[in-house]
Amino acid sequence: MAGGRHLLRDVLTVAGQELAESLRTRRALLLLILFCGGTVAGTWAFTAFLRTVEAQLVEALGLDAGVTGGATTALWKSSFFRRVMINMAGHNADLAEALLQFTPLGLFFGWLTMSLGPWLVALSSSGRLAEEIWSGSVRFVVCRTTRLAWVCGKFLGQAVLLLVALLLSGLAAWLTGWLRIETFHGAAVLRDLLLLAPKAWVYGLAFLGLVTALSMCCRSPGVANALGVAALLGVTAAYHTARHFAGGGWRRIFDAVQLVLPNHHYFDLMRPDWTHALPAAVFLLALGLAYLVLGYARLARRDL
């Protein structure tokens, strides 16, 4: 019990130090700039696209200019757009219907952060542990606490940083929409962003677990960063390969392979209903922790 209390205390202490270190080194600032900048740029482009579509619709249908915004809603609910969404959702009509429950900006934000998040995680977090192993500063820590507490603290610190970055990028997206969209449904968009930002966080955690695990196996931060990016590409390639070859008989093995890849849980997590999203979230969290445990198994035995 006392050991558990110590572990929790040390995890929180290391996480606090990790956050403070991120602020001091301006890594946190860089992450926020990348996330918020990417979101603002993406949202800006998306709203520009919406405006163009609206203008063209209004002109093509000879509508009164005052119905701008209503045209987008009409498009969003049109059968043509549903067919587009069904194609994008891998010919899954049920999934397409579910995703169309989000506002356009909400859905775009979800897609953007879930696509961008893993890359930013790979770029910003891959080398964190390897960096301290390389410089030897970890030696001042692991003679004071367990390696497990150090790893969990580092992971928690990074996870908190990611959540803050996602929430702030959500705010940036909302503000961009508010500025750029004439008939902006602020409350509905805010609800979607508040729902999708934590989902993007959970999705990012699975990748954070993966790159943190790789970081535990390296001594050089450069190698860890390269491995992080390679792992992200590898996981994505493995997912698409497994999805392509999945089928009956012995090919069911590819279904199993897909299960342990975060990408497989992407659409389930995106769904607004909890019956799909919750199991996907739990699975992704478990995946992130499983990656972390695998990495820790190496770190626990290695020389520092």
Place this chain on the structure above:
Amino acid sequence: MDPALEIQGLAKSYGRCRALDGLDLTVPAGSLFGLVGANGAGKTTMMSICAGLLRPDAGRVDLLGEGAFDPLRHAGRVSILPQDARLPRHARVAALLAFYGRLQGVPADGLPQQGAQLLQWVNLSERARDVVNSLSHGMLRRLAVAQAFLGEPRLIFLDEPMSGLDPREVARLRDLLRARAGRQTIVISSHVLTELEALCDRVAFIDHGRLVRQDRLSDIMRHHQRVSYRIRPAPVPLAELCAAVPGAEWSVAEGGGELIALLDVENGGIAEVNAQVLPILLRAGVAVEEVRRGSALEEEFLQATAAR
């Protein structure tokens, strides 16, 4: 006296290189214990294993009678100054000590005071709010020394603590370490044997990952004293010197600028020996420019490891 550290048959290899080859060592509690060894002898590896940084291939380490290093059991009671580890560059000096203190369970209310004391101890009080990155090499070393004493640990490993310190700070650190003798067990490795001679009460010679000799410093030094005479090159009456100081070994360094005497304890004190030697040298027309006491520990170490 109970041992603070007991090592039996410790072995560790890096690939084909055998860093520790069945090392046995016992460090009594409260001693200032010096580790003497050439580069690659295994001193750093031994300390790193004791502090849980490296995993041994074989052997047993017993810290404070409680088994091998376990952070849950030994955090705050066993500490280390690692040799080449860098402190986090962007942390602030006092905040970093507070972080380490919190991790090892130093009570929060006592942390600022203890941090301030330690910084004063290593003469870094004025840099408490500075970023680690802004410190010089010597200051970094002093900060690293300070962190090893956080929370008054009972067993401390200092790997080359004097490395990079200026003479004033070396003297200061030496006095401070001496003041802790008896209260804490401090294991020090250093290549500067005169420092260990001046500081430690016990020493161990390590060579090729094995213990060659372990004893009280007074017992080791009892056998030999080294005296060096800086002279103007001239023929030295070695036979006369050998006859005047029986049992002493005399040699002239290459170039003839240094006469080295290895004195046996039976020869008496250096002052008595000089009373006999200097007249002989002066009579022979050998100009003596300087008489210097050499490191007997070095001589003992070289002798002890020469056979291996």
